[in-house]
Amino acid sequence: MKKIGVLTSGGDSPGMNAAVRAVVRKGIYHGIEVAGVYYGYQGLIEGNIKDLQAGDVGDIIQRGGTKLYSARCDEFRTEEGQWKAIEQMKKNDLEGLVVIGGDGSYRGAMALTKKGFPSIGVPGTIDNDIPGTDYTIGFDTALNTVIEAIDKIRDTATSHERTFIIEVMGRDAGDLALWAGLAGGAETILIPEDPFDIDDMLERLESGRKRGKKHSIIIVAEGVMSGGELAEMISGKTNVETRVSVLGHIQRGGTPTARDRVLGSLFGARAVEVLLEGKGGLAIGMKNHQVVDYDMTTAFEKEHDADMSLYKLSKELSI
Known part of the structure; x- marks a missing residue:
């Protein structure tokens, strides 16, 4: 293999640039050319492809978003x-x-692999919802x-003795809500993987008030319902005063943490190695703190499973 391409697709996530950098420099290290495909699969169709040198990916590891841009x-x-x-891949010798x-990006990669162009998937999404990788x-x-x-909102919740509802991303997966809720000491966490019970939630709020708790934090994943809808449900059944904060796309931006930079570097480098081994249709992931590669179809044939032991622990600790 003499030349490969790299693209980012779907929603952006911090650390994508670290992965792009790793693909480019790992490829160059092994003596192959690497081209960047701009604007995802749309750019691939339109031939928006540019050869990249080591310097082209300098000073991007610390940047959020994606240097290659993304598009549906x-x-x-x-x-x-x-x-x-x-046809564009052939034209550019990829x-x-x-x-x-x-x-969704993996499905496109698998389609190309089946048509004779080996493609490797690298998991980039803030939802942490791709089966096969931790x-x-x-x-x-x-x-x-x-x-x-959460920490900042809790300060004002304490000052005004109110219940705050914080809506986070997670249409089909509750990992972001679950981990943030546990780490932030939220009294209630609502995730798509667990049936929503309004009475159970209100009972927990009431139990907290009886022991003298005058404020609380509720984390709700967008896949359960909107923060506004939840606030209306609570006000319709109680006299609890709530405030809603929708974090929105702020969750996707920002400087990637050291962990995401390392993951991006590990995953991107391994993707190049797999291609050089003559393989396609595989995804890169992390299992038990080891980088692995596995059949890409696993990522969209299995459903994402939330760690329900964490969910149970969050309820036990928020009594």
Whole structure:
């Protein structure tokens, strides 16, 4: 293999730049050319491809977002769009591709692999919801952003003796809410993986008030319901005064933590090694603190499982 490409797709996550840097420099170290594909699969279809040198990825490891930009591309989901992308890969002499993103990005990588162009998936998403890996690039940074917000909101919740609802990202996965809630000492955590019980939540709030607790923090993943909807449910059943904070896209930005920089570097470098071994259709991940590669189809054939032992612990510690 003489030349490979790298792209970022789907939602951005802190640490993607570390992975891009690793792919480029690991490739150059092994004597192969590396091209950056700008704007994800849309850029692949349009031929927005540029050869990258070691200096082109200098001073990006500490930056959030992605140097290669990202974009949604419905056209790539079609056979016609995929063949257009392959024509561009041939035109630019690409023999393999590293795709940094989530399960939707992996589906595109698998489609290319089945058509004869080996592609490797690198998990980049703040939701930490890709089966086959314990951690994804960006999760740790987003988690620390949420925890910082919780700590600040708790200060004002204490001062005004109010219940605050904090809505975090997580449409189908509750890892961000779960880990942030446990680390931030939230009294209640609501995640998509556990059926929502309004009466149980209100009972916990009442129990806290009976023992003298005058404020509380509720963390709700967006996949359960919006913070505003939850506030209306609470006000409809009690006289508890609530305030809602929706953290939104602030969770995706910011300087990546050391952990995400290291993960990005490890995953990107291993992706290049796998391509040089002549393999495709694999995803890179972390299992039991070891970098692994596994069949990419696992990432979208299995459902993400939240760590329910952490969920149970959060309830035990927030009595």
